[in-house]
Amino acid sequence: MLRYTLKRLLSLAISLIVASLLIFSIIEVAPGDVASFMMGMNAQPDTVAALRAELGLDQTKVARYFSWIGGMVTGDFGTSYTYRAPVAQMVADRLWVSLPLAVYALLLSILIAFPAGIFAAARRGRAADVTVMGATQLGVAIPGFWFAMMLVLLFAIRLRWFPAGGFPGWDESIWLSLKALTLPAIALSLPQAAILTRVMRSSLLDMLGEDFMRTARAKGLSARQALWRHGIRNALIPVLTIIGMQFAVLLTGAIIIEQVFYLPGLGRLIFQAITQRDLIVVESVVMLLVFTVIMLNFVIDLAYAAIDPRLRLRT
Template sequence: MTAFLVRRLLSLAFTAWLATVAVFVVLEVVPGDPALLMLGTEARPDTLEALRAQLGLDRPAPVRYAEWIGGLLTGDLGVSVTYNRPVAELVAERLVITVPLALGALALSTLLALPLGLFAASRHGRAGDWAVMAFGQLGIAVPGFWFAILLILVFAVELGWLPAGGFPGWSAGAGPALTALLLPAVALAVPEAAILARVTRAAVLDTLREDYVRTARAKGLGRRAVLGRHVLPNALVPVVTILGLQFAFLVGGAVVVENVFQLPGLGRLVYQAVGQRDLVVVRDVVVLLALFVVAVNLLVDAAHAAIDPRPRGAA
């Protein structure tokens, strides 16, 4: 297993390096003059020269890339042009909102999708199966921002049970903070649950056709015992893969939901940085999200190796 994980680690490290090269080229080489892109064509020449000196654009691109990678390795992400603050501080402030939001959405998605997928597979071709499939189609088709607005209209405006947006901060207490994250977590969880339920259903249906499942049934085990002891553990490999991908997406892809609910999370930081042309923040956050996806993929591979030994043998 150690050799398998080492090979995967080397492969993902190469992928992470390619991601840093791609981001650097797209944001600092292809535009020609990033300072002109950030300040616009109406900027004064002396202002452009000052920004070029501040960003180090007067040095060759390979030197700037090496300095940037060195800063990433030491935790120095540079200083935001818009906020005039270290990017590392901005990211740390936003992660304490985005990570709990993503974890809550992932927990809700899992708690909703796994029972639905098992239920649909155990009633394959019947009304329950069609109902779950319809939920899956609807959850995938409905735009996330529209569903978020619908939740606000129902639970915040009409019923007044939950806040419509904003974040009071963790200093206000865990109760108010988690309450503010509940509706955004639901808005993120339902579309992901629709995907995960369909994957779970397909994985369980494939497992139900295995010989050992028929043997368990022939021994007289009930449907719940067969599903719980034999089917679900063996159907977890594709489910774990989707869970890892969903968590990476929830951390880096919650831009729309965070803007709808006015949450000062990482997605909103990227959105604001793009609007303000703060390429320093955009570059660093995009690379951090890419590295996070790579790390999640490594954890998923490790989970696969622990659940199913066949990938180790194949490697």
């Protein structure tokens, strides 16, 4: 297990280095000058040059890259060009919106997908199975932003059960904050629940054809008992991998949904930083999200190896 972990740690470090180089390079080649954008079209050249020096933009790209990475390692994400506030504090403030939203959406996805996947697998080839699979295809195909707007029209404007947008803050009211996150969480969870349902069904059907399931039936267990005692437990291994990946997707991919519901999360922060040419915010937030995704995959790999010893033996 130690050798397997060390190899995964090396892979993680290489992935982070490559990701940081790609993020910095892509953002640096973007057209436009931050200082000129901030000062306006009629700014004097010496004023623009002074601002570039103040922001550290007059340094070489190599020096700026190592300065940025060094700060990230020590927890200093830099200072926002636009708001002149620490990026780390801006991220922390918005993480209290994006992180609960991702967890909320993931829980809804699991609550929908597990029963639906098990129900479809237990009725393979029947009308119920076809209905569930058709619903999952629809869930994947529906655009998230359109579904979000339909939710607003029905539950916020017509029924007035939930707010149409905004976020009151956890200090203001936990209940009102949860209500504000409910419609965005439903909009985010729909496609993820559809994918997870299909994975759960497929994994469970694979387990039903295994020898140990036939042995369980031969020992006198009913089809339902064999399904719940042996099939579901073994089918969860690949499903847990998908759940970990889905959490990363929910945390990093909520930009459009946060825009629709006007939520002050990380997605909205990235969108505002791009429009304002606040490159240090874009670089730091994207790198933080990439780090989160890679770390989640690392943890999933370790958990997967702990469950299935064959993975450790292959390394």
